[in-house]
Amino acid sequence: MPATSSTTEFSRTGNGSSSASTKDIEVQLQQLREDISALAKTVAAxxxxxxxxxxxxxxxxxxxxxxxxxxxxxxxxxxxxSLERDLERQIRANPIQSVAIAAGAGFLFALLSRR
Structure with missing residues (x-):
């Protein structure tokens, strides 16, 4: 009979410890979830x-x-x-030369545009 009573005591102690351990684990898991949540909020901030x-x-x-x-x-x-003013000044100083340059540029443009 002593063997039976120790087995019964072991079952009670085992179930009691197991229940307490399960509750401790659940509490620790909940705390871990809260810590992770707080960490996520901090990282987001x-x-x-x-x-x-x-x-x-x-x-x-x-x-x-x-x-x-x-x-x-x-x-x-x-x-x-500034360039426009310089060009205008140059044209007023040398009008015939300016007309000849413009005519030559127009002739070259016409030649190039035909090809």
């Missing part, structure tokens, strides 16, 4: 901050590029106006 930072840098770079291109257009425009 950091990601959003970095995305906002990169977005701001991209906007600044685009604004700088726009300003640089505007300055280039203005420089090209002023250079074109």
């Amino acid at each position: 950091v990601g959003n901050e970095k995305a906002t930072e990169v977005k701001g840098k991209a906007k600044r770079a685009a604004a700088d590029a726009t300003d640089a291109s505007y300055q280039m257009v203005e420089a090209a425009k002023s250079q074109a106006v």
Whole structure:
């Protein structure tokens, strides 16, 4: 009979420990889920901050590029106006030579466009 009673005690102790262990594991799993959830939220927040930072840098770079291109257009425009004034001045100084050059350029253009 002593063997039977120890088996019964083992069953009770085993079931009791098993039940407690299962509850402990469930609690630990729940805590792990909460920790993972909090970690995911933290990673998302950091990601959003970095995305906002990169977005701001991209906007600044685009604004700088726009300003640089505007300055280039203005420089090209002023250079074109300067060339136009120089050409006009040259035509007024030498009108016959200018007409002869224009006629020659027109003749060459006509020859090239026929081929």
